[in-house]
Amino acid sequence: MKFTVIDQDGAEHALEGAxxxxxxxxxxxxxxxxxxxxxGSAACATCHVYVxxxxxxxxxxxxxxxxxxxxxxxxxDEQSRLSCQITATHVHDGLRITLAPGTRV
Amino acid sequence: xxxRNHDETDTTKDLSGLxxxxxxxxxxxxxxxxxxxxxxxxxxxxxxPQNGYYVIAGYNELKSALMDPDRFSNQAMRHKMLQPxxxxxxxxxxxxxxxxxxxxxxxxxxxxxxxxYRKIIDRVLNPKNVRGLLPxxxxxxxxxxxxxxxxxxxxxxxxxxxxxxxxIIAEQIGLDPSEIKTFKKWGDNILSLFTKSKTExxxxxxxxxxxxxxxxxxxxxxxRKKNPRDDIISNLVNTQExxxxxxxxxxxxxxxxxxxxxxxxxxxxxxxxxxxxxxxPQVEAELxxxxxxxxxFINESLRYESPTQGLFRITKEExxxxxxxxxxxxVCLSRYGAANRDPKVFQSPDEFNIHRDRVSQHLAFGxxxxxxxxxxxxxxxxxxxxxxxxxxxxxxxxxxxxxCPAHEPSLQLLxxxxxxxxxxxxxVPEQTPISL
Numbered sequence: 001m002k003f004t005v006i007d008q009d010g011a012e013h014a015l016e017g018a019x020x021x022x023x024x025x026x027x028x029x030x031x032x033x034x035x036x037x038x039x040g041s042a043a044c045a046t047c048h049v050y051v052x053x054x055x056x057x058x059x060x061x062x063x064x065x066x067x068x069x070x071x072x073x074x075x076x077d078e079q080s081r082l083s084c085q086i087t088a089t090h091v092h093d094g095l096r097i098t099l100a101p102g103t104r105v
Numbered sequence: 106x107x108x109r110n111h112d113e114t115d116t117t118k119d120l121s122g123l124x125x126x127x128x129x130x131x132x133x134x135x136x137x138x139x140x141x142x143x144x145x146x147x148x149x150x151x152x153x154p155q156n157g158y159y160v161i162a163g164y165n166e167l168k169s170a171l172m173d174p175d176r177f178s179n180q181a182m183r184h185k186m187l188q189p190x191x192x193x194x195x196x197x198x199x200x201x202x203x204x205x206x207x208x209x210x211x212x213x214x215x216x217x218x219x220x221x222y223r224k225i226i227d228r229v230l231n232p233k234n235v236r237g238l239l240p241x242x243x244x245x246x247x248x249x250x251x252x253x254x255x256x257x258x259x260x261x262x263x264x265x266x267x268x269x270x271x272x273i274i275a276e277q278i279g280l281d282p283s284e285i286k287t288f289k290k291w292g293d294n295i296l297s298l299f300t301k302s303k304t305e306x307x308x309x310x311x312x313x314x315x316x317x318x319x320x321x322x323x324x325x326x327x328x329r330k331k332n333p334r335d336d337i338i339s340n341l342v343n344t345q346e347x348x349x350x351x352x353x354x355x356x357x358x359x360x361x362x363x364x365x366x367x368x369x370x371x372x373x374x375x376x377x378x379x380x381x382x383x384x385x386p387q388v389e390a391e392l393x394x395x396x397x398x399x400x401x402f403i404n405e406s407l408r409y410e411s412p413t414q415g416l417f418r419i420t421k422e423e424x425x426x427x428x429x430x431x432x433x434x435x436v437c438l439s440r441y442g443a444a445n446r447d448p449k450v451f452q453s454p455d456e457f458n459i460h461r462d463r464v465s466q467h468l469a470f471g472x473x474x475x476x477x478x479x480x481x482x483x484x485x486x487x488x489x490x491x492x493x494x495x496x497x498x499x500x501x502x503x504x505x506x507x508x509c510p511a512h513e514p515s516l517q518l519l520x521x522x523x524x525x526x527x528x529x530x531x532x533v534p535e536q537t538p539i540s541l
Contacts, residue, residue, distance in 0.1 A: 035465045038476035039172050043223075045232060068224070072231030102232065105404070105465050105484065 001088045003095040005049075007032055008104050017088050023049070023097070024084035035105040040084035042066050045073035046105055047083045052096035059086060074102050118428065119147055127155050128438070128516065129302070135510030135519075137414065138455060141443040149447075150427035158436045159429070161418075162443035164450040164468070166427040171439060171473040174216055176424050179475060180209050181417040183299040186436065187516060192308040196298075199312035204319040210358040212366070212416075212475055219474060221348070222359055229277055229337045232481040236541075238273070242486055243539065245272060246493040254497060254530045258504045261379050261524040262372060270371035270486055277482070278363055279329060279336030288364055291318045295365035299417070300515040315361075322360050323353065337363065369520055371483050373412035375490060376521045380511075381406055382501050383526075385457055392459075393495055396537055402459045403487045407445075407469035409457050414442035415517045416471075441468045442519070485541060492539045500529040 005013045005027055017026030024047040027034045035046035042065040051059065056079055062070065066085045070076055083097065126133050126140035133140055141162055144151050149163025161167045170177045184207060185193045200206050211222040249268055253259035271285035280288060294314040297303070303311065326342045333339040341359055344350050351359070381402075382389050392398050418437040423430060431437065445467045446454040452461075470477035477483070505525040513520040 031463075033463070033465070037465075037470060037472060037480065038474070039168065039472040041172070041472075041474045041476065043474055043476045044480065065220075068227075072227060072233050074232045074236055076233075105400070 001093050003088075003092060003097065005030075005032060006096070006098040008099050008101060019089050021088050022084050023086045023088055023092075024082075026088060027083060027099075032099070034083070034099060034103045036084060036103075037105065038084075042069050042082055042085055045069050045082065046102055048073055048076070048100035048102050049081055049083045049097040050077065050079040050100060051081050051086075052098075053079060055092075055095050058091065073100075075100055120151075123147060123151065124154055128153060128160065129155055131512075131514035132510050134414075134515055135512040137442065138446065141440075141446050142455070144443060145447055145449075148427075148429070150429040150431065152429065153438075158438055159431050160415075160438045160440050160443070161426065162440045162447070163427050164444040164447035167439055167441070167444040167468060168472060170418060170426060170437065171468070171471060171475070174219075174474060176421050177418040177437065177439075178215050178421050179213050179219070179418060180215060181213060181299075181419055181436070182207060182209065183213070183295075183417075186299045186417055187301070188298070188303055188308060192303060192305055195305065196308050196312045199309065200315060200319075204316040205354045205357050208352075208354040208358040210355050211362050213358070213362070216474065222351075222355070223474070223478065225340045225344075225351075225359070226337065226363075226478045228340050229335075230478050230482055235481045235485050238277075238482070239485060239489065239539075239541070241276075242269075242273060242489045243493065245269060246489050247497075250493060250497050257530065258525070258527050261526040262376055262521065265490075266372045266375035266379070266524075267368075269375070269490065270483075271368060273482070273486060274363075274367040274371075274479075277337060278360075278367070279325070279334060279338035289368050290314070292364045292368040294318075295361055296369060296515070296518060300517050318361075318364070319357055322357060326353070326356060366477075367479065369518055370412040370479075371486060373519050373521060374407065374483065374487060376524050377410040377412070377519070378403070378406045378487065378491070379501065379526065380507075380521070380524060381409070381457060383503055386501075388457075388459055389495075389499070389501065392491065393499075396492065396495070397540075398459055399488060399491045401461070401464060402491065403484065404464040404467060405457060405459050405461055408451065408461075408464055408467035409445070410519060411442040411445050411467070411469040412519055413469070413471075413517065414519055415440040417517075438517075439471075441471065444468050488541050489539055492537060496535045496537055497531055498528045499531055502527050 002016050005015055015030050024036045037046045038044040066082050070080050123143055144162040149166045151160045161170050184196045249265050253264050272282045275282045275285050329339045330342050333343050341356050415438040418439050420431050420433055420435045422433050448454050470480040504527040508522050513522055
């Protein structure tokens with residue numbers, strides 16, 4: 001699946017990753033800076049991203065762990081998600097996401 | 106989850122030379138770097154011949170263990186980890202008789218119970234709340250520097266590295282900041298149980314101090330039930346709708362970990378960072394020229410001399426990891442300090458380099474569900490500290506030679522014995538805006 005990541009400095013990167021992987025893992029493997037300190041356990045909010053508004057409704061809603069972590073994170077808005085909790089599937093082809101400031105620690 | 110290295114199997118592994126390192130030896134504890142280097146070369150998961158504990162030293166091996174709470178359990182009773190059963194029984198019996206018996210919560214709990222305790226801590230120590238604390242941390246940082254700036258010398262630990270985090274965490278937990286020396290004594294007592302071997306007399310004294318702490322806390326719990334505030338204790342004793350109330354034993358267990366985890370680690374980080382500025386003076390010049398490097402400096406410092414070198418995990422089944430078979434029920438040392446010097450992940454790991462690529466991948470705060478809940482607060486205190494210190498002071502050097510070894514004996518932590526600092530006060534302090 002292909003998607004676009006806008007980094008903390010505003011630069012765009014076209015990424016591609018295997019279906020089934022969390023987006024956080026794909027972004028991390030690409031070499032972009034994403035702290036993701038808790039390794040995908042929804043316990044730190046350092047993989048926080050903003051999902052392009054065209055896509056927010058097309059993703060599954062956050063589960064309890066993710067929702068409660070987002071309540072406690074910084075710089076959160078209605079497009080905020082934890083990229084460790086979004087799994088890449090063909091549904092997301094063309095998705096655009098922006099790395100939140102808190103991904104840089 | 107198995108990560109067998111083709112070059113290393115149980116039968117062909119070359120362990121020669123490793124037995125000259127004993128992690129129970131205070132000199133090795135104070136400077137374990139050669140031991141870690143040998144482990145990375147020969148054996149990333151190593152059975153200590155001294156006590157049969159398994160040291161998980163490889164970065165990838167440690168990360169996979171920390172992400173696997175189903176097989177690597179956190180249910181380690183701290184009084185049983187390092188002390189013979191006769192002494193751990195004395196400790197438990199004394200607590201049972203005159204206080205409350207040890208209980209496993211939070212860092213010492215596994216899913217799903219772990220989440221219940223973690224939520225309570227996260228409600229207070231989360232990144233959003235930490236942002237609100239920044240003015241308070243900056244104010245306190247300046248006040249502490251005011252206390253010694255004109256002298257040109259200070260006891261860095263006693264006058265800054267302890268009172269800054271000590272006061273802030275006391276305020277967040279909901280304890281009286283004028284008593285931080287007592288809390289530090291309690292914290293050291295808690296940590297000593299699983300970091301130092303004890304005599305029977307020391308074990309009894311340890312229990313006495315813990316009982317004193319328990320009775321103090323129970324009084325505060327009662328007060329906070331009647332007069333809730335915006336602090337951790339209030340959240341601990343007044344659970345939210347739909348949540349089960351925690352028992353007194355559970356509440357005390359959580360407090361025990363906050364007091365044990367909240368003091369020594371950040372003192373160690375701030376003290377190592379000052380020592381690094383002294384040992385690597387070009388770093389001070391670079392940070393002055395570009396304050397945005399403070400972030401890298403902090404991460405590199407946490408990687409290079411991780412305040413928590415290791416903690417405990419217990420295997421719930423036989424696990425094969427890094428070419429070593431770990432039997433069910435084994436005590437493992439999750440060695441963050443070693444993983445952070447793994448050359449497979451960090452090039453030239455024994456060099457201190459604030460320009461290191463992707464240094465934030467270090468495991469100094471752990472990873473997985475037990476990722477340090479105080480990480481955001483600790484980062485804020487460190488970032489503010491180095492901005493304030495660079496604004497107001499310069500030319501750091503030791504006012505007294507470092508003791509040798511530089512650290513207190515400790516199996517799991519890296520507590521510095523002292524740092525007597527000499528510096529120059531800046532004539533016209535800069536006022537650089539702090540960005541986190």
